[in-house]
Amino acid sequence: MPPLSTPPHPLAALLRSSARRRDRTACRKLHAHLLKSGLHQRRPFPSALLDAYAKSGFLSDARCLFDESSHRDAVLYSALLSALSHSDRPSQALSLFRRMVYVDAVPPDGFIFASLVKTCSRIGFLRLGKQAHAQFLLSSFYTDDVVRSSLVDMYSKCCAVDDARKVFDTVPDKNHVCWTAMVSGYASNGRKSEALGLFWQMPRRDLFAWTALIAGFLQSGDSFDAVKLFVEMRRNQVEIDDSFVLSTVVGASSDLAALELGRQLHGLVLALGYKSSMILGNALVDMYAKCSDIRSARAVFEGLVMRDVISWTTMVVGEAQHGRADDALDLYDKMVLAGVKPNEVTFTGLIYACSHAGLVQKGRELFDSMEQDHGIRPSLQHYTCLLDLLSRSGHLTEAENVINSMPYVPDEASWGALLSACKKQGDTSMSVRMADRLLGLKPKDPSTYILLSNTYAAAGKWDSVASVRKLMAEMDVKKEPGYSWIDLGKESCLFRAGEVPYTMRHEIIRLLNELANEMNKRGYVPDTRSVMHDVEENEKEQQLFMHSERLAVAFGLLKSIPGTTIRVIKNLRICLDCHNVIKLISEITGREIVVRDANRFHHFEVGKCSCGDFW
DNA sequence: GTAGGGTTAG
Structure with a gap:
């Protein structure tokens, strides 16, 4: 006779289902009920409540529960560590881990190793991941296959695919998670043939595995093969019962600027009943914008049931790239009114919009407002947008002051933005000054070399033209040949x-x-x-x-x-x-x-x- | 009671 397991407490089951529905109100009601009945400190409720809040997306409530708790054991730590490792600031899990070990002297178990490794994977921290691996091998949990699967994922995400393979080979009975992690590792690191080889060796290929393979190809820049695989998946009659693979392949059609494909996928999204998915909606908005159909992008955006910061930002960037600065700025006002907080990407899009429409003053205001009103410190990329804004509209001296006083070391893009504007405005002496600085950086982008060579040629500095050519040869830089592509649905031509x-x-x-x-x-x-x-x-x-x-x-x-x-x-x-x-x-x-x-x-x-x- | 693989914006 197998041992009888204790049936879960009915309230614990209710909590779990509220968490699955992301129903915060239900969590609160159950929480209140537990408090009144005095059950809240009894097992399993401290960790079950914390987990329910975290899984329904209310990490701060989960954190409060943890901080107020008088008994912080491994299970409670594990629940919070897991939540943090999945959050948008996974590094918070590391400080909690330190507190666990050094303050509360709780030794890590298999659950905690898994969350720790997951955190390293999310932030790409290979050195710490290796340390965790070593500690795991020394611990009594060293045979835990869940931790091994997370190690496969961690090494893959940190670009150490061969190390991932070594761990993969130590797992005796590999389950789907382990196989999928390894396939994803090969695919996303551009090791196509190994990814495909392993994929076809899998005992069974479910939607997860197909999605991992397709997303991996897309990530390593092979959108065309990603789409081909999706077609093959459809031919294999794999049931699409979640929307992950659809957003991936919509992303591939954005990359390819393949409007007809994108339209067909939009049809499939509707047919499969994912009309109200926000993530898919965001992907479709971006797809239409990148496929040059900004009106359809806007129509999908207007039809979204829910809009998060990514929805708004995608639309702002889309309008900006289509030169519709007024629409981009108008969207920003609506976004703020709707109570959605802009982030650093939103400001990149907004300043870009101003820059391409010559709205210097508005752009300056937005740049200042970023830190003053929203507490976002401008990054080097934001400064580069500002340089572009100022120099394009002829404020060259101001731009030069910015590049010399900004709190970052200017890179190829920053000098490039300034130089192309100077050159366009015919300021030869400043152009040469900028070009000399840029040349000193040993640029990588072929278009930078074309810009440099043209600048020196325009100034009649033929010896500098020669040194640009020489450096190009040394760095093995080749000008990308130009091509244009047109897609008419039935036929396309390059x-x-x-x-x-x-x-x-x-x-x-x-x-x-x-x-x-x-x-x-x-x-x-x-x-x-x-x-x-x-x-x-x-x-x-x-x-x-x-x-x-x-x-x-x-x-x-x-x-x-x-x-x-x-x-x-x-x-x-x-x-x-x-x-x-x-x-x-x-x-x-x-x-x-x-x-x-x-x-x-x-x-x-x-x-x-x-x-x-x-x- | 707590864990591992696949989605969206510059």
Whole structure:
């Protein structure tokens, strides 16, 4: 006969179900009842109550219970440590752990080791994770497989995949959690073939395993294969009974700027009944914004039942990248009115919006308000946004004062922001000064080298141009080749500069020539400043004529349904001349054209661009 | 009574 286990107290069962529903009111009622009946200090209620508050998202209530408790044993510590390790400030678990060991002299058990390792995984603290591993092996719990699974996860998250594999191999009877942790580890660290190999060796592949694999591919930058795997998962008829995998694959379509795919996924989300999921809603808002369909993004946002700081921030950033600064600022006011606290990401989006619309004073105010009104210390990235804001609108001296007095060491991005603005405004001596500082940092980004080389060339400093080239060779920096991509749902096409697909060659060239005639009538003169190669003027014009974004727009005009918006994605920034040309094309053809470049979105309509030529 | 794997914003 197996030993009879004590049935759970009916109130404990009620607490657990309230926690699952995240029902804080129910927790409070039960808490009151326990207090009145004097049961609150009897086992299992101290830890069950704490756990219920924590799991329904009220960590401060859980913390209060812990602090007021007179008897803090391993179970109570374990409940709070677990809650903190899952919170948005997992490092708090470390100070609690120290208090447990040094103040209350409670020795860690298997539960506590698991939470400690989880904390190290969340904050990426490999050194401490290794110490915890060593202590665990010395303890009497060294055979605990739950802790081993958390160690597999911890090593993977700290990029030590081979160490994760060593732990994985020591587990005799691996369960799903352990397999999934290892598959996720390989996938998210870019070890694709090992991830797939292990995945297909799994005894059974459930939704968790598929999600881990797909999310891992996405994390390591392989959105295309992430989507392919999702299709394979559907073919394998895996039931989707939670929304994790959907938000992951919606994220992949944002990355790919694949609007048609995103629309289909939106349909699937509705069909599977996840209309009211906030996380999925947030992912969809971001997807539509990144796929250049800002109106649909806004429609999904307006339809959200619940909005958290991520929902608002996603929408603010979306409006900002589409050059709709007024809408971004208006959203911010509504967000504050709705009682949602902005965070550091919200301010990045807001200052970016001001910067791209030339709203200097408003941007300065927001930057100051960040710390004054919201207690958020500006990061280096915020300072870089401020530098961009000031320098773009011609406040170069003020910007130079900021970069020299800010409480951070400026990096490649900060000097780069300042330099590109100086150069655009033709301040040669300041440009050279900035360029010299930037060159000293041995930059990594190919576009920085192009910027440096152009700056020195414009100033006639040919010896500096030569040293830029030399450093590029030393650092093995190669300019990324430009390409543009258009997705019409039924067919999509990728264009590189100067290359036209054979089957469409005549039609595309003929259309571009017809458009050029019309443009010439309207006074268009090619702006060859964007052509870097040292060639004759008419050769430069010929190169511009075949820029990838133009080829993609021409393809879109020929192939898309008349009257629909043409959406083009470019991997680098759009060139000055193409910007002029596409404005004219939008006027001549009466079509709306949206280009997503490396930096932002350009909406071309009736001869104008949403960026106001200020990008 | 307490633990381990997979989702959203710059």
